[in-house]
Amino acid sequence: MTFMEKSNWVVLVVAVPTLLVYAAVVLSQVLGTPIAEVSWVQPMVFAIVGFIVANVLGNVVAAASNPGEADKNDQRDREIDHFGERIGNWLMIAGSIAALVLAMAMADHFWIANAIFLGGMAASIVSSVTKIAAYRGSFQSW
Amino acid sequence: MVKPTRVTNSIRSLRFANGEMTQAELADRVGVTRQTIIAIEQGRYSPTLEMAFQIARVFRVPLDEAFQYADEQG
Numbered sequence: 332m333t334f335m336e337k338s339n340w341v342v343l344v345v346a347v348p349t350l351l352v353y354a355a356v357v358l359s360q361v362l363g364t365p366i367a368e369v370s371w372v373q374p375m376v377f378a379i380v381g382f383i384v385a386n387v388l389g390n391v392v393a394a395a396s397n398p399g400e401a402d403k404n405d406q407r408d409r410e411i412d413h414f415g416e417r418i419g420n421w422l423m424i425a426g427s428i429a430a431l432v433l434a435m436a437m438a439d440h441f442w443i444a445n446a447i448f449l450g451g452m453a454a455s456i457v458s459s460v461t462k463i464a465a466y467r468g469s470f471q472s473w
Numbered sequence: 474m475v476k477p478t479r480v481t482n483s484i485r486s487l488r489f490a491n492g493e494m495t496q497a498e499l500a501d502r503v504g505v506t507r508q509t510i511i512a513i514e515q516g517r518y519s520p521t522l523e524m525a526f527q528i529a530r531v532f533r534v535p536l537d538e539a540f541q542y543a544d545e546q547g
Contacts (some may be wrong), residue, residue: 332505405504405505407518469517471478 334393334400335408336466339415341389342459345382350452353378366439375448382452395430411465419458426450479543480519484510487539488533503527 350451356374429446478502488494496514500507503524510517513528529539 336508400506403506405509406521406524407509407512408506460527469478470512471519 332405333403333408333466334427335395335404335412336463337396338390338468339459339462341386341393343463345385345389346452346459347383347453349378349385350449350456353448366441368391369441371441371444372456375444378448407470411462411470414470415458415462418461419454422454422457423450426453478516478519481516481541481543482513482540484528487534491532499531500527502531512521517524 353374357369357371360371367387426447426449429450430443433443433446474497484499488496488499488528496510497507499522500510503510504527505524513520525540526536529536
């Protein structure tokens with residue numbers, strides 16, 4: 332497995348639990364509290380910082396497991412990376428458009444921030460799943 | 474992404490004909506990862522024209538001896 336593929340596994344392994352824990356923490360409040368009183372800022376900051384730190388640590392561990400491969404990537408790696416990122420970007424754009432529409436509709440900050448957050452997390456997950464599928468299966472860039 | 478390719482190759486037989494060259498050694502000489510050589514050999518990835526030339530050059534054969542493009546099936 333190349334370092335780039337390991338790196339995508341790290342994103343997936345970190346992003347899914349991060350999203351699930353955040354959703355559990357916030358949704359548990361949404362059910363019995365008015366939206367304006369839901370405490371979502373701190374959980375979201377923890378989720379974002381935790382996601383970044385865990386990704387960095389995961390990549391350090393992946394690089395340490397095979398130092399000789401850590402700085403190697405080739406044409407196929409780059410093509411797979413571009414392909415996955417392109418698909419992930421659509422979700423990021425969808426989240427941003429949803430946030431824009433919510434802002435225009437004067438929605439609560441909760442919904443606007445969460446639309447962007449969910450778009451970003453979904454983009455990370457779908458992008459890494461797409462890249463892993465490309466590594467594991469057949470990939471033609473044309 | 475999963476579009477089948479009509480490009481086939483003889484890399485495996487060329488490796489064996491060249492002193493049983495390993496995939497890792499071929500990868501080093503072409504400057505790619507071993508996983509890319511494996512994907513090309515198995516027909517899961519079609520290399521760029523430049524990479525194809527580099528692979529053929531390692532075996533000192535013309536490009537169409539290393540890579541073939543099958544006729545369209547009627």
